[in-house]
Amino acid sequence: MRKKVIAGNWKMNKVRSEAVQFLEDTKGQVPSFNEVESVICAPFPYLSELVQKAEGTPVKIAAQNMHFEENGAFTGEVSPVMLKDIGVTYVVLGHSERREYFAETDETVNKKVHAAFQHGLVPIVCVGETLEQRESNQTNQLVEGQVKKALEGLSEEQVKQTIIAYEPIWAIGTGKTATSEQANEVCTHIRNVVKDVVSADAAEAVRIQYGGSVKPANVEELLAQSDIDGALVGGASLEADSFLKLVEAGK
Numbered sequence: 001m002r003k004k005v006i007a008g009n010w011k012m013n014k015v016r017s018e019a020v021q022f023l024e025d026t027k028g029q030v031p032s033f034n035e036v037e038s039v040i041c042a043p044f045p046y047l048s049e050l051v052q053k054a055e056g057t058p059v060k061i062a063a064q065n066m067h068f069e070e071n072g073a074f075t076g077e078v079s080p081v082m083l084k085d086i087g088v089t090y091v092v093l094g095h096s097e098r099r100e101y102f103a104e105t106d107e108t109v110n111k112k113v114h115a116a117f118q119h120g121l122v123p124i125v126c127v128g129e130t131l132e133q134r135e136s137n138q139t140n141q142l143v144e145g146q147v148k149k150a151l152e153g154l155s156e157e158q159v160k161q162t163i164i165a166y167e168p169i170w171a172i173g174t175g176k177t178a179t180s181e182q183a184n185e186v187c188t189h190i191r192n193v194v195k196d197v198v199s200a201d202a203a204e205a206v207r208i209q210y211g212g213s214v215k216p217a218n219v220e221e222l223l224a225q226s227d228i229d230g231a232l233v234g235g236a237s238l239e240a241d242s243f244l245k246l247v248e249a250g251k
């Protein structure tokens, strides 16, 4: 039985006081880590403080990106060593917004996934198609390519620990959710790809989230699908009440 993982991706939102207040507001109300994993993916400036505030609670703190090198002349970048040093435990890699606006590629995602494991961070690897690709029936092929490249060179054990987030780009922040059947169909395809290129055990263990306009009103139906093991949520994770409802649904 795969444990569900509900991750709130705040993207570039909230000032410090709002970020801290969110943890205050959810304190004591988030279900235990044994029931569901709950993660907040926060902007870099608050990570250290949020890790400290979340200590002793079931909430884990994630970064939204990182560089693959440990250190060096990479102005403006943040390394896995730095994230690990301040107690971050998860990192989102290859989000479609990084791919679209910041030239993230399948190759850099793969380097980052390796770097994450090297430094004890759990990668949440995002994949997903555009509307144009869906309409021209390229979804499975496109997502398959992204998954294969992202996982290239990992050990079976590392693949088992990886979280893959299937996020159709046309459903992100648009209010258009993929139907639970559409979402599950692609998640099943991803699991089959993992089975083909790694192993049946890895496919059974890997967690696959759905992301794209997930909210309290649709999360239960999505999580009830056979191959959806959680959600990566943007807009609906910004308010404490809404985030708590999402996490509750993961129990």
Ligand SMILES: O=C[C@H](O)COP(=O)(O)O
Pocket: 009, 095, 167, 171, 172, 173, 174, 175, 211, 212, 213, 214, 232, 233, 234, 235, 236
């Ligand atoms: O990382 C989260 C996804 O991009 C989904 O965002 P959304 O829930 O606002 O559609």
